[in-house]
Amino acid sequence: MNSPSMTIQELKKLDRINATILDFLKLETWTIAAGAMLISGVQPAVLATKIPDEGSHLSDPTLPASFGQLRSARSVMEDWADCHEDDDGSRSEVPTEVEPIKFLRWCEDEYLGSIRRPELLDHFLSLAGFQNAGPVRQDAVVARLLELEQHAVVERNRSPSVENETPSPHTGRLRPGHFVKRMAVLVDSGKITLPIATEIATALDKTSSTGIRQPMLVWRHLLDMAQSDDFPLLKFTGPSTLEIPSLKRPWAPYTYQALGQFLRRNETLLLDEEGNSG
Structure with missing residues (x-):
């Protein structure tokens, strides 16, 4: 696959966005709110039914979504409702869920030449292959994203400073x-x-020595683990949130941001020599 060379920061951003897109494209349907947030650059909840007052940035969940991104998502929802309302102006039958490819196809037509074009719409359309002739299939889009992920891995391996940090003396x-x-x-x-803790350690071992400084890799493994029957302490609720046991209630949300904080806080302890409790 011919792809332009990318900087380390661009690769990291691409990884974050594509990981989320891939997880969402595996779903049979999107809520309109989730789709609107995705193409506007906002990290959505899988079953979102409205646009929140605050949110996280899709390319970096540690950053807040901008006012413009949230406003764009609300505009997409309003445009969808306007387009699907009855002849008498009633919105009682407006679809609230749709197949991802059908939603993207509607967006392509709705915002063609528009000055209100959502921030990441072109990225979604490009990944989905909308610029090519012929019908677009969801399985083909997922396959394309997997190919792009593999390319990103190759590019990262070519660079000795993927994380732009000094490698730990333990990692080798x-x-x-x-x-x-x-x-x-x-x-x-x-x-x-x-x-x-054990589940996170299992995910870390799947990423070799790089995962502790690349929490997105660990998060992807946790999402996969949560969807299997082998890890009952993990409940999959969506690409951005898991549920785990809690002392205060049976289950509590656990997010990608929380994982990142856990890995940063315990990096030295986790990388210490086996058998050394210090």
Whole structure:
């Protein structure tokens, strides 16, 4: 696949956006609110029915969504309602869910040449192959995104400074299964008490030594684990949120942002030598 060379920051941004897009394209339907937020650059909840007053940036969930992005998402929802209202102006039958490709096709027609074109619409359309002749299929879009992800991996491996940080002296000599073994020591000593500590360690071992500084990689594995029957402490609720056991209530939300904070706070402990409790 011929692709332009990308900077490290562009690759990281592409990874974050494409990971979210891929997760959402695997869904049979989108709510209109979720679709509106996606193409406007806002991180949505899977079953969102309205646009919140505040939100997170799609390309970097640690940043707040801008007022313009949230306003754009509300405009998309209003345009959808206007387009699907009855002849008498009633909106009682306006669809609230739609297949992703049908939604994107509607957006392409609705905002052709518009000055109110949503921020990420062109990115979605490009990934979906709307510029090519012929019908667009959802499975083909997912396959295309997987191909782009593989290209991003190759590009990252070519650069010695993917994370733009000084590599840890531990990362070159971690043994297979290091994080699960190390996490067991930390849990037994009471230094880490998170209910899903073992699950996070399992995801870290799947990413080798890079995941602790690339939380999105770990998050993707946790999402996959949550959708299997092997990890009952993880409940999948959407690409941006899991549910985990809680002391105050049976289940509580656990987000990508929380994972990032956990990894940053415990990086030194987790990378320490096996068997060393310090």
